[in-house]
Amino acid sequence: MSTSSSSPLDSLKSWVVANYSEPLDSLKQSLRVAYVVFAFCSAFFLGGFKALLVGPVAAALLIIGNVGVILGLLPWHVAWTVYSLIKTNYINSALKFAFLFVLPILFALWLALSIFGSILVGVGYGFFAPWVSTFEAFRQDSETKKFLHGVVDGTWGTIKGSCTVVRDFADICYHSYPLYLKELRESSHNHQPHSIRLVDVPACILVALMGLIVDIPLYTVIALIKSPYMLFKGWQRLLHDLISREGPFLETACVPIAGLAILLWPLVVVGSVVLAIVSSIFIGLYGSVVVFQERSFQRGVAYVVAMVSAFDEYTNDWLYLKEGSILPKPQYRKRKASNSTEFSVGASISKGIRSTPSSSAAPAMLVPNLAPSRSVREAIQEVKMVQIWEDIMKSCEIRGKELVDASVITPFGLYEWLRTKGCAQETVSLGLPSYALLHTILYSIKTGSGGLMLSGGTEVTHHNRPQDRLLDWFFHPVIVLKEQIQAIKLREEEVRFLEKSVLFSGNIADGNSWDNGSAVPHDPLRAAQIQAISRRLVGMTRSISKFPTYRRRYRQVVKLLITYSLERDGSCASRSNRSVSSIEIVPCEV
CATH class of the missing domain: 1.10.565 (Retinoid X Receptor)
Structure with a gap:
């Protein structure tokens, strides 16, 4: 009796599944896509409104606070540094003279880069932290929490974060830097002092200036030429992850944030170019260290030339371009130390990127990893x-x-x-x-x-x-x-x-x-x-x-x-x- 009464229902259920399962799945997929698009648009405009509202205040606090710390402590930094250089026994008199000679250049670089960095960080943090916080709110479980956190997150917290950044920066400038100088004065008694011949001082200064004159323009040209390729290569990687639902696009809740990453990728490229230009300053100055280590003016000049080729070669590897470089790369070391890393920028994050032995110690444009991203579950672990x-x-x-x-x-x-x-x-x-x-x-x-x-x-x-x-x-x-x-x-x-x-x-x-x-x-x-x-x-x-x-x-x-x-x-x-x-x-x- 029960079998005969349930048979029509079973048949109806089987017929519905057979004829409407695919349309229902397609409808669910369409609704999911519509929800993601709606969530992205809502977060984008709400985050933009909060950024315009909170960004100027947070950026002004961070910039004014950091610049005030930099300018206010500059006389003390100069005095502490000069005193430590004079008192330390870690270097001999000729090396002290060389450091004191280039000290104005180093402090000028400190002022320029720190103020520029404070402005960049202030604007970036003040305007983009509320935006990102709005997208992060979509990771909440319930819709009520998503709405509440989407409205509240990134407002007062961003302003407090700006004050916290200023406080931490002041601690580093006022406490950490003097401690480093104190260790320099006290640890010199336990080490063999480094020495340099007085005749090598002009060579060190000349090579440092040559490094600035040669490396900065050439690094800038190479970074600008390869930046369009980095832009489209990054978009290709992100869009591939979006279509195949890999990396940051694996979880539905993270798709709006990953979508924001696609929109902001040009800013990442601009930041990478700026960091490459900034790193060229220190790489060029490192030529004076090569002169000191090798006791040779010619090897210092060879270093300046070789670093341009190494930068070109390394960025080719990073962006999956043709290996090697057409630029000359003279040998600037008598023998290659096994643990030498030179002044490599980005060498520590080259895991997962194909590279050649000659480029392992080369300075690089600070670009994000363009290899396939890890899944969100792996990142959470x-x-x-x-x-x-x-x-x-x-x-x-x-x-x-x-x-x-x-x-x-x-x-x-x-x-x-x-x-x-x-x-x-x-x-x-x-x-x-x-x-x-x-x-x-x-x-x-x-x-x-x-x-x-x-x-x-x-x-x-x-x-x-x-x-x-x-x-x-x-x-x-x-x-x-x-x-x-x-x-x-x-x-x-x-x-x-x-x-x-x-x-x-x-x-x-x-x-x-x-x-x-x-x-x-x-x-x-x-x-x-x-x-x-x-x-x-x-x-x-x-x-x-x-x-x-x-x-x-x-x-x-x-x-x-x-x-x-x-x-x-x-x-x-x-x-x-x-x-x-x-x-x-x-x-x-x-």
């Missing part, structure tokens, strides 16, 4: 730099609270670090982040990780680490240090000794009041190994502290520790509340 920064600061906060509970770090020491702008209290400025980094390494060893295991459970390896040049300087040395700690198999009391040595930057006497169960190894060799590891950890932290955004984020951690210590100790809060009342306590920002 990569650990982001912001995750690592967040974990570093979170680890500093957790370890700092432990040390505050143990009375190793006091509210007075934290406030003193803020008051002196980090010039004192090495336990706070270097000891605490070094201590947190040590525990990250020890935790990675304990879990058996092949890379670094973050506190949130994310493992950073060579495969999923961010492709960032700043991280390259940091990641590999930390992995090497992790393997060294793992190899010497520290006992528990030796680990405690390493913790104390790291926290107090090697001054164990300062930590006598902290009884953490440490014991100095009886074997002098083993004690020296532990102290060497401690010095390397502190040195890495000192290098990390000069990175952009680090100082701003770490100040927030210190303020959070002050709040925690005052809440923990009421009597201390009553004595110190007036001292820190002017300090704004805010959570650590991303």
Whole structure:
């Protein structure tokens, strides 16, 4: 009975599927395309309106702030640099004379390029950040969230971002640069000084000027000639991804953003040409270094000529043009060092691009990778730099609270670090982040990780680490240090000794009041190994502290520790509340 009653329905269903499945699929595809086109147009015009509304304010804040920092600190930068050159023993008198002679040229370049870069970044960030944020809103799940984020995102956040950029730039100019100069003065005692003959100074200066006169115009001509090909080659790559639904076009939610990339590709090409011209300045000046290294004026001239050919050859490889170059490429080295990279611009990002051995060290136009893009899913699986920064600061906060509970770090020491702008209290400025980094390494060893295991459970390896040049300087040395700690198999009391040595930057006497169960190894060799590891950890932290955004984020951690210590100790809060009342306590920002 049931079989006979259901048979007509089954037959009707089969008939509908057989006759209307393809039209329905076609209708769904058409609706999907219509939705993408509507989303793109809506985001394009709404983002353009927000860019016109917010862009001038954000750009003005960033440009005025950065230019004010540049001009305001210029006298101090000149004074600090001249003083460091005079005091350092890293170079001899003739080399000091050569640097002092070209110092006005270098500072003129600094003024021109930094002001031009600030204007470029200010206009680009102020006008395009609201636009991109509008397109990013279409990645939200619900339609309500898409509309809300499309209207709100990129407005007040862009203005705050401009202020943050100015703050980070000021930290680099006012704190990081003097620290580099201080290291130049102090590290010179541990190195063999570089020397140059006085007769080679005029040759260095002449080759540097020749490099500017020859390389800048020729680099400009080559970049301009090849820019149309780069424009159409990039459009071809993006349109191919769009048609075949590869790379950024794989996910429907990302199609509007990828469409914006097609429209803005000409700006990328213009930026690449400008960066190629700017890089030619430094490549030309590097000719004086070749004269110094080779002790030969002729080889310096050969370098100037060879770099033009290398640039032409490298851009041919990058843009899939005919290999090689018709320009002459004289030999400017007596022997080629295996680890020499010269002054290559873009060599570090040439993975995935076909290249010849002769072009591996050549300077290049800074162009994006024209090879097939990775899918969005592959990009999501990569650990982001912001995750690592967040974990570093979170680890500093957790370890700092432990040390505050143990009375190793006091509210007075934290406030003193803020008051002196980090010039004192090495336990706070270097000891605490070094201590947190040590525990990250020890935790990675304990879990058996092949890379670094973050506190949130994310493992950073060579495969999923961010492709960032700043991280390259940091990641590999930390992995090497992790393997060294793992190899010497520290006992528990030796680990405690390493913790104390790291926290107090090697001054164990300062930590006598902290009884953490440490014991100095009886074997002098083993004690020296532990102290060497401690010095390397502190040195890495000192290098990390000069990175952009680090100082701003770490100040927030210190303020959070002050709040925690005052809440923990009421009597201390009553004595110190007036001292820190002017300090704004805010959570650590991303």
